[in-house]
Amino acid sequence: MYDYVIVGAGTAGSVLAARLSEDPGITVCVVEAGPVDDAQNIHIPAAFGTLFRSRVDWDYDSHEEPMLHRRRIYLPRGKTLGGSSSINAGLYLRGNPADFDLWGQPGWTFDELLPYFKRSEDNERGESKYHGVGGPMSVSDGRSNNVMGTAFVDAALEAGHSFNADFNDGANQDGFGPFQMMQRDGRRWSSADAYLRPALSRPNVTLETNLQIHRIVIENGRAVGVTGYRLDEQITLRANREVILSSGSYNTPFLLMHSGIGPAKVLSDVDIPVLLDHPDVGQNLKDQPIVPMVYPHDVPVSTLIGHEPQYVKEFLEHGTGPLTSNGPESGGYLRTRSGLDAPDVVFYNGPLMFADSGLGLPTGHGITFGPVVLMAESTGDVSLDSDDPTTKPKIVHNYFTNEDDLRSAVGGVQAGMEIARQKSLRPYTGTMLRGPASDSDKDVLEYVRLHAHSIFHATSTCMIGKVVDAELRVKGIDGLRVVDASIMPRTGRGAPNATVLAIGEKAADLILGRPAPRPLVAAAAKE
Known part of the structure; x- marks a missing residue:
């Protein structure tokens, strides 16, 4: 008792x-x-991606999502x-x-x-x-200080967005800058x-x-x-x-x-x-669904270098370097259209290839960023398929069944493509992996349906x-x-x-x- x-x-x-x-x-x-x-x-x-589908993960999936070509989404x-x-x-x-x-x-x-x-x-x-x-x-500032994190913020500023040093100051979320994270x-x-x-x-x-x-x-x-x-x-x-x-x-x-x-x-x-x-x-x-935009490149600055002995030593002795990267080191909030009272998307940017909901092994160096739809109106449910409590819940999120959610996702991807074209990011954003055919609404919408997944x-x-x-x-x-x-x-x-x-x-x-x-x-x- x-x-x-x-x-x-x-x-x-x-x-x-x-x-x-x-x-x-x-x-x-x-x-x-x-x-x-x-x-x-x-x-x-x-190393957080190595924990997915391990013994410390419930390893859930949604049931088939009707607006995402009936894909099941890893959760x-x-x-x-x-x-x-x-x-x-x-x-x-x-x-x-x-x-x-x-x-x-x-x-x-x-x-x-x-x-x-x-x-x-x-x-x-x-x-x-x-x-x-x-x-x-x-709550700490990042210790990885990857050059691509800074380049992404610089590119966002070049694209006309503002700088934001603290997304948690209670006054203003709009703008781009470094994230704080739960590290010691x-x-x-x-x-x-x-x-x-x-x-x-x-x-x-x-x-x-x-x-x-x-x-x-x-x-x-x-x-x-x-x-x-x-x-x-x-x-x-x-x-x-x-x-x-x-x-x-x-x-x-x-x-x-x-x-x-x-x-x-x-x-x-x-x-x-x-x-x-x-x-x-x-x-x-x-x-909150995310639409990842993955750009492979040949510059040896992604988290893949973290396995090298000098960086392992740096992590163990100083608590700095690429192994301290939490993935999304920087990002920013924006409004994809006028008339919104607050941002409708946030960008997460990480110095790695984050493919297949984080389940795919990186095939080389890369950068991944993309818009997360914040106040999504699409609504799902958790229910049961069995009276056996050892089974998994039946989960359907119904992503993008709301039209405004789709508008935010499409506008976010288009904003991300514009940021990718800026001078500061050009060394890292040559060709998007499986990217849309163009930045038209139609092509980007299809890209969203093919690649959006949960940000958990x-x-x-x-x-x-x-x-x-x-x-x-x-x-x-x-x-x-x-x-x-x-x-x-x-x-x-x-x-x-x-x-x-x-x-x-x-x-x-x-x-x-x-x-x-x-x-x-x-x-x-x-x-």
């Missing part, structure tokens, strides 16, 4: 384990389906301590302040969330109105590094790994525990206060549905008894205001909360991991009944 059982040791689960266990009178059990995060490549930023999710923060590119991008104000939920405006962003952060640039120091999550001394700094591992030294924290939860135990309308399997051994963990689901936008609704909580038709179709007809569970699925930012399947209330409690079931990216109403204009840090920090206050901190921006304005 524990006070709190947290299902998932990813970003939100790690934050909650650390913050709840600060009270020595509270017992916490964190359950992770995967192994500990001891794989060497987890801690080498440039990696972290299955280890730190969750996806242990296998992703590690970008620290909060999103636009307007994104949070659109949530329409009490306590969740940008001004109200900013103290939690700052609480989580240890930014090497120092403290400011929008940034914190001394928090668990190390050039190595990945996951949520497990930042929050979970320090908490595990406390006697009131228990960690269970390689234990896949199959069902929430619900008695008399209250969640009282979870049950699952480690190999062939069934294990049940009881929660005296709450069960907290922090399993992500695919696995959290999957677990709810296998516990009888979800759309009645979905459950009935696979013969799962309906405990609570909750029509929005698994619905409203959002993501799924949200919204247990949406706040629908599945959970403003305190993240599952409506209709006592003692059950959801704390992860699935509660976000929209993916927003950032990379969700930074937002999930703030969600976890705020959720801890909600669970413990602590007063919310004073909104920082509003307070500063009054002063």
Whole structure:
């Protein structure tokens, strides 16, 4: 018996384990389906692609996507301590302040969330109105300093775009510049590094790994525990206060549905008894598709050189060099058409050939950049094909079923082609790999359908205001909360991991009944 059982040791689960266990009178059990995060490549930023489809990846795919020539889209999710923060590119991008104000939920405006962003952060640039120091999550400038990262930004400026030194300053996202990332001394700094591992030294924290939860135990309308399997051994963990689901936008609704909580038709179709007809569970699925533009070249400056002995030595001794590259070292936000209130695409630029959703081995040196559609309106769902909880969820994103999403993608590719023609990038952008026949709308549209894929930012399947209330409690079931990216109403204009840090920090206050901190921006304005 524990006070709190947290299902998932990813970003939100790690934050909650650390913050709840600060009270020595509270017992916490964190359950992770995967192994500990001891794989060497987890801690080498440039090696994140080697983790795809490994034992630390749930290795999901969408079902056939109707607007992408019925292609199935690869959807990696972290299955280890730190969750996806242990296998992703590690970008620290909060999103636009307007994104949070659109949530329409009490306590969740940008001004109200900013103290939690700052609480989580240890930014090497120092403290400011929008940034914190001394928090668990190390936020750093890049240490790779690849020449192609600088060349891409220079080319964007040559194409008429502005420079932006800080995409997280809360004032202006538009423009191009270097990204900050979640690293410390050039190595990945996951949520497990930042929050979970320090908490595990406390006697009131228990960690269970390689234990896949199959069902929430619900008695008399209250969640009282979870049950699952480690190999062939069934294990049940009881929660005296709450069960907290922090399993992500695919696995959290999957677990709810296998516990009888979800759309009645979905459950009935696979013969799962309906405990609570909750029509929005698994619905409203959002993501950010990217259209990669890959340019092979012969200049020996890509991350392929990271295997050379001098660069391995540089990484081990100094925490600098190509092995510290997180992939998208630089990029920028733009608006593909007039009349938009905020950017509709962000460019990620990396010094490598990132082909086939990151599953293809680079065949040589290259550069990859491309537009990510930010506030995509296309909506999918997570559902079930079986009553067997060891199967995978049925995921359909319905990418580009919304016409405006297509317009943003096409306009983004055309803007990228214009940037590629600029003087600073010419040494690296001779001929695009499998590029469109021209920059016409028709040819670029076909290129989008052939090459767009997920940038792995799924949200919204247990949406706040629908599945959970403003305190993240599952409506209709006592003692059950959801704390992860699935509660976000929209993916927003950032990379969700930074937002999930703030969600976890705020959720801890909600669970413990602590007063919310004073909104920082509003307070500063009054002063």
